[in-house]
Amino acid sequence: MEYLSQFEELKARKLNLDLTRGKPASDQLNLSTAIDAIEINDYSFDQLDLRNYGLLKGLSECRELGSKILGCEKEYIWAGGNSSLTLMSQYLSYLCIQGIGDGPWSSEERVSILCPVPGYDRHFVLTENLGLNMIPVPLNGKGPDLEAIRSNLESDDSIRGIWCVPKHSNPTGETYSKDTIEGLIDIFSKTRNKSRIFWDNAYAVHDFEESEPLADIFSIAKDKGEEDLVIGFGSTSKITYAGAGIGFIALSELNQALYLPYYSSLIIGPDKMNQLRHVKFFQKNDLEQHMRKHADLIRPKFELVQKWLKGQSYGSWTKPTGGYFVLLKTNPGLAKRIISLSSELGLKITPAGSTHPYGLDPQDEYIRLAPTACSIEELDAAMEVLVCCMGLAHQENLKV
Numbered sequence: 001m002e003y004l005s006q007f008e009e010l011k012a013r014k015l016n017l018d019l020t021r022g023k024p025a026s027d028q029l030n031l032s033t034a035i036d037a038i039e040i041n042d043y044s045f046d047q048l049d050l051r052n053y054g055l056l057k058g059l060s061e062c063r064e065l066g067s068k069i070l071g072c073e074k075e076y077i078w079a080g081g082n083s084s085l086t087l088m089s090q091y092l093s094y095l096c097i098q099g100i101g102d103g104p105w106s107s108e109e110r111v112s113i114l115c116p117v118p119g120y121d122r123h124f125v126l127t128e129n130l131g132l133n134m135i136p137v138p139l140n141g142k143g144p145d146l147e148a149i150r151s152n153l154e155s156d157d158s159i160r161g162i163w164c165v166p167k168h169s170n171p172t173g174e175t176y177s178k179d180t181i182e183g184l185i186d187i188f189s190k191t192r193n194k195s196r197i198f199w200d201n202a203y204a205v206h207d208f209e210e211s212e213p214l215a216d217i218f219s220i221a222k223d224k225g226e227e228d229l230v231i232g233f234g235s236t237s238k239i240t241y242a243g244a245g246i247g248f249i250a251l252s253e254l255n256q257a258l259y260l261p262y263y264s265s266l267i268i269g270p271d272k273m274n275q276l277r278h279v280k281f282f283q284k285n286d287l288e289q290h291m292r293k294h295a296d297l298i299r300p301k302f303e304l305v306q307k308w309l310k311g312q313s314y315g316s317w318t319k320p321t322g323g324y325f326v327l328l329k330t331n332p333g334l335a336k337r338i339i340s341l342s343s344e345l346g347l348k349i350t351p352a353g354s355t356h357p358y359g360l361d362p363q364d365e366y367i368r369l370a371p372t373a374c375s376i377e378e379l380d381a382a383m384e385v386l387v388c389c390m391g392l393a394h395q396e397n398l399k400v
């Protein structure tokens with residue numbers, strides 16, 4: 001009853017709140033406005049006018065910046081346009097249209113990608129849009145369950161890859177251990193098919209508390225002679241500007257040679273002016289210090305979420321040390337109801353099921369919370385709504 005009256009009281013407030021997307025808030029974007037003031041007087045670079053077409057792999061110094069962010073050697077990195085998701089979509093499209101020496105994926109009856117769950121909704125939508133089959137595999141706090149991967153690979157030879165968000169994973173917050181990374185390489189190197197590990201390192205430098213480091217998958221793979229297995233991605237979307245940053249793709253020498261002709265049919269050259277502005281910005285601003293400023297802005301938001309959830313008996317939740325999400329695990333069967341009740345109170349939450357391929361969360365229990373984009377005041381109100389709806393949904397459930 002207590003929740004019902006709180007629900008009615010909150011409804012009367014006619015709130016308009018949003019915990020859906022993991023975006024930087026404006027105060028975070030303000031940390032990088034000096035980029036806009038950077039004057040570029042000399043456009044010539046290696047006998048090339050930076051304003052012109054060309055330099056497909058990106059500006060050398062910007063590739064260096066990418067290597068610093070992604071934690072692998074510069075030789076692997078290409079610097080592209082503003083979005084790593086676009087680079088992922090282009091690379092997967094290339095696999096579907098051309099393949100990697102064993103014909104286009106699209107000519108096969110079924111090609112499957114392993115999807116660690118709970119995972120990133122846009123990976124799933126992209127994979128589905130390309131007509132690829134998705135197979136969920138569980139995450140265990142240190143990355144995907146290697147036994148589940150092994151047994152899937154043994155029983156299904158349509159599997160050609162796996163999505164991984166190895167640091168502060170979206171949305172579980174976990175970081176893959178070195179053992180998991182080694183295991184992944186070992187398992188995939190034994191597959192008969194030419195498989196790929198899609199290593200989306202979107203939160204590589206996004207710690208807001210002391211965090212476990214992530215081992216460099218490229219050097220591990222190289223030591224095992226398997227660096228062609230890995231395709232890395234990352235961007236400055238949550239470092240500088242989410243809509244006007246730099247995306248990176250990381251590939252072995254062989255993969256670069258295979259992919260370059262296709263990639264060069266897509267673009268004649270990236271925005272090197274923006275790349276140079278980013279290079280100059282990070283010559284003046286140390287990357288680690290810059291990320292500490294982000295951390296100082298977002299840490300209080302994550303603390304506020306924990307404060308509201310503390311003591312709740314209606315589920316469990318993650319306590320991440322970096323990244324952009326808190327994952328709430330409700331009692332089975334309640335996620336949709338909680339999200340629908342929240343929506344009645346004016347709080348938008350990412351739809352239930354979006355953490356799983358095809359939108360199918362089998363137990364209807366996961367809710368992804370993205371606390372960074374709103375203000376502290378809005379977040380406070382949003383959490384009050386959420387906690388009330390959790391309680392109400394639980395109470396309703398007990399009555400059935």
Ligand SMILES: Cc1ncc(COP(=O)(O)O)c(C=O)c1O
Nearest residue numbers: 083084085120165170202235237
């Ligand atoms: C795991 C992951 N990959 C990629 C992206 C998007 O990256 P970009 O802005 O570089 O396209 C996001 C954004 O939330 C993300 O969480």
